[in-house]
Amino acid sequence: MPTSVTRIFAAQKQAEDLAQVASEILPLDEVSVAVSETKPDDPLWRVDIYAGPNITPANLEREVRAALGQKIAGLDVQSEVIEDADWVAASLAGLDPVPAGRFLVHGAHDAGRVPKNAHGIQVEAALAFGTGHHGTTKGCLMAFDGLLKQTRPRKILDLGTGTGVLAIAAAKALGHGVLGSDIDRTSVTIARANAALNRVADRVRIVHANGLGHPYIRGNSPYDLVFANILAGPLVRLAPGIARSVRLGGHVILSGLLTHQERQVRAAYRTQGLLPVKKRVLDNWVTLTLRRGPV
Ligand SMILES: C[S@@+](CC[C@H](N)C(=O)[O-])C[C@H]1O[C@@H](n2cnc3c(N)ncnc32)[C@H](O)[C@@H]1O
Structure with missing residues (x-):
């Protein structure tokens, strides 16, 4: 099922605040909000606002702009439709595995690098x-x-x-x-x-x-x-x-x-x-x- 997404690019603190505001203002039974780094160690962060197949990217962006108003003035805002297959393609390739206690979260390319005493969790998803x-x-x-x-x-x-x-x-x-x-x-x-x-x-x-x-x-x-x-x-x-x-x-x-x-x-x-x-x-x-x- 295709998904519309509006992405807002901002510095970390501003992106976190925007995600918070968006999650409070937007109707969350219809959209979901995520905030993340664009790349490891990149100061630019990204707020992703996803909506289901019934809303076009242009309409989603209009709603986001109406809800966030001046808070996103001057920021780079991009909207697009993501087809189902994309999340598989946009996997964790290039990202390092993440150790957390006895767990190691990794992409397919690191599947062979999980130590024997760790629980490997393979995650493939950008969406x-x-x-x-x-x-x-x-x-x-x-x-x-x-x-x-x-x-x-x-x-x-x-x-x-x-x-x-x-x-x-x-x-x-x-x-x-x-x-x-x-x-x-x-x-x-x-x-x-x-x-x-x-x-x-x-x-x-x-x-x-x-x-x-x-x-x-x-x-x-x-x-x-x-x-x-x-x-x-x-x-x-x-x-x-x-x-x-x-x-x-x-x-x-x-x-x-x-x-x-x-x-x-x-x-x-x-x-x-x-x-x-x-x-x-x-x-x-x-x-x-x-x-x-x-x-
Ligand atoms: C920050 S992510 C956490 C994902 C994962 N549990 C983790 O720890 O990485 C928050 C998730 O909660 C979902 N979410 C937000 N509000 C929710 C709600 N009211 N009920 C159920 N899920 C919700 C979002 O769609 C999103 O997938």
Whole structure:
């Protein structure tokens, strides 16, 4: 299915702020927003705003410009349609594998370089978020690695799975079923393909859902562990639902928040009885491991 994308190029901080604003203003059941480096060590970052097949690139760009107004004045904005096959072609070729605790996220070209004691996660996708190169994905994998030293969660939800990287990591490390979800249909397709590529398709189930609004997600709760690597705005909105879906004593690994947003996100989860037990900051992105206690 073809996807329209509008890309905005800006310096890191501005790109992160724009992604945050876009995710709050634009109707997120119809679009998804990702922010990433254009190339490793390039100061220019990119905000990608994706919409489904029913909107043309010109209309998407018009909506984005109307929503962001002066905030994107003078920035390079480009829009195009991406055909399905492109994400396979635009793989991770040229990018280095990313070590994170006992995990190594890599592209096809590095499949032979996974050490024996590591869990290799092969990711092929330019259209979904989660190649390991972003501080949030790497932070979540490191937080998960740390958590595995204390506990072995049985029921796991990866909310906003993107490429499926965290769900695949959990399925590989624990050897049992993991549920992943994404609001973006392209990511759902890609995550399923990546699960198959990593030979865990029998253990990783991916559903298309906005937040916790899917009967399968609700029916499977409470979870021992919920991953939620989405932006600060949606994390705050989803705090009550996420807290309800975690068992007492269970954990949540949150990322997608910038250092200046940490207080607000922590407060939203503290109110729900989820208290931080560990924090990591990578490239200004915070990853929190929280534990659910009594409210
Ligand atoms: C920052 S990416 C994280 C991807 C992957 N989990 C990782 O750690 O790299 C956020 C993902 O959440 C999805 N998302 C955003 N809002 C969502 C929502 N309300 N419900 C479900 N998924 C959502 C986006 O489509 C995107 O794939």
